[in-house]
Amino acid sequence: MTAQATEDKDGRPPRTSSFLVTLLKRGTPALATATTGLTDEIADPTPLRAFKRISRMAGAVDARYNDGLLLRAARYVVLVPLAYRIVAVPGAFGAFVSAHGSTGVVPVALVALCSMAMSAFGIFWMLRKSPFRPDLAARLLVADLIVTVGFQLVIGLAEPTAVFHDALGVADKHLLGDIALLTLAIGIPSGLALAALSLPARLLSDFLNSGSANFAQAWSLYPTMFGVLFTGIGALILLGLGTRLALAYGIRNGRLAERAQQHRMLHDTVLQTLEAISLGGTGESGDRLVEVQRLARAQAMELRQTIETAAAQREEEASRPLGEKLAALAAEMARDGLRAQLVIAELDEDTLSEVRQIALRDAVRESLRNTMKHSGTDKVVVRVEERDGGIAVITRDHGQGFSPDARPAGFGISQSINARLGEVGGTALVESTPGSGTRVTLWVPF
Incomplete structure (x- = not known):
């Protein structure tokens, strides 16, 4: 489906929604709707004001339509936060060891290893050849969310108070990656929900470690969280609008190429035959009529063969x-x-x-x-x-x-x-x- 949807399967008109709103609410899976509602205005080569073109790219889509290929491709965006965790968590662990040596190293090492293992499994699961299962993906996201909160509590229970806040920095890297993961995978509301949930989790971790909750310390990570959220939002917008613009240009250029191919076929077949007829000799009228009929029959056969057996011809010629x-x-x-x-x-x-x-x-x-x-x-x-x-x-x-x-x-x-x-x-x-x-x-x- 490469044009605006007209009717649903039951004959009702499609449920339209702003593509930009759908994208921010649903995350990258909303890219599966990007092929609906595309108009020639989006790919119009005439120079336009940036805001006007962006508003066209962010226009209405059929929120119920899903392009399977785009949906599969969009899922791979979550590889970015997973890769971030694989790099950032060991980096934070290395900084902890450099600062504190072996003090409290065992709990934080277990958190780092578990985080890396989950991220590596997530990357493997996304790249495997088996069909994608949305139900299993949802369970994995829930499990990752539980583990993210669990890391905060484990650090609070197991780490000495003297190194608690630095040890918590290792778990925080996993938390930031999870916020980006949820924002991209299922939309901004989920990323905001995790950011909100992290505050009581960090306060509880602080209470388990020292017997009191330091609100200022728990709040200190929020500027970084908001930075991750804004980065995720920006990535969604650029990816979504860029995808719609590329699709619109691809459809437009495909139509132009198809039109040019049709013109060439008409020029190389029908027009050539008509010109041959018009440039014919001055022989007897009966002979001329026979020649015209021969050319017409040959051209009719060629056109029929082109229309009906083009695919078979391409396969034969390929060898x-x-x-x-x-x-x-x-x-x-x-x-x-x-x-x-x-x-x-x-x-x-x-x-x-x-x-x-x-x-x-x-x-x-x-x-x-x-x-x-x-x-x-x-x-x-x-x-x-x-x-x-x-x-x-x-x-x-x-x-x-x-x-x-x-x-x-x-x-x-x-x-x-x-x-x-x-x-x-x-x-x-x-x-x-x-x-x-x-x-x-x-x-x-x-």
Whole structure:
């Protein structure tokens, strides 16, 4: 689903909600709704004021729709706070040992090892190949929350009062990572709830350790907590709006590419046939009618084959090397009256991707059709060779030629050749002189 949802499965209109609000309330899983409500205005290349474009990206989505691929990809964001805990907790433990040596080291070492083990398991669980289970993920988050609070209490019970606050700093690193984890995984309300819960947990830990609760000491971590929350909020907003903008641009560019492909197909098939009919000879009317009927039948068959068996053709062509593709093209041109002499040097064709082979083959086809229409000759030489880190195909005829300055590039050269090769990083060079024929050099990189 890449456009605005229209109706639910039961026929009711979708339940729309602001994407930004949904994102902040639900966390990264809200990215699964990002493909709904996309409009052309979001990807409009016309310069806009930043706030106006942002407001469009943060517009309405169908809150009940879930794109499976986006949902799976969004979950990997939680790897960041998990990785933070794996780095920050040992760092805090190292600082504690450096400051206090072996005093109270055993309880804080157990907290650090348990934190690292849970974070490592979380990373492993997220990266495993098994299907994602939301129910199990919820249980793991609850278990992590319980352990986070438990770390505070363990430090309060087991650490000597003299090193209590420094030991608590190790558990605090796990706490900060958990706030970021919950904020990203299930939204800002959960992160705020953990931050609020941590105050009584820290007061209780202080009471268990010294028999009194130091409110100022317990509150001292809150500026850092709020910093983590704001960082998580900023990450959510940037990730969410960036994802919507990228999706909108991708859809827009995909439509433009599809449109260009359709134009090329019409130019290379229907238009070529119509031009061949209009440029036909002056023979007997009966013979001319037979020729027109032959061209029409051939074109109808080609269009039907293109529409109905495009996927099968792509699979078949994928197993054929470039040399065979060009040989088949030469045979196709021969049926239309153009004799193409194919000269192929020894090539390392395995290094040329299928996409570039197809683009090169189709560009050669358009070049040969131009030769057939405009050169005044029925012979052409097609040479294939490795050149400049890629493969070049040079078509050379000794026809009437033309002056490039007097004849600007038409759709065939600009779109069927230049644009097609440009999409795969290739280039095209047309050289011609009146009376001396034409040379077309088509090149794509490996």
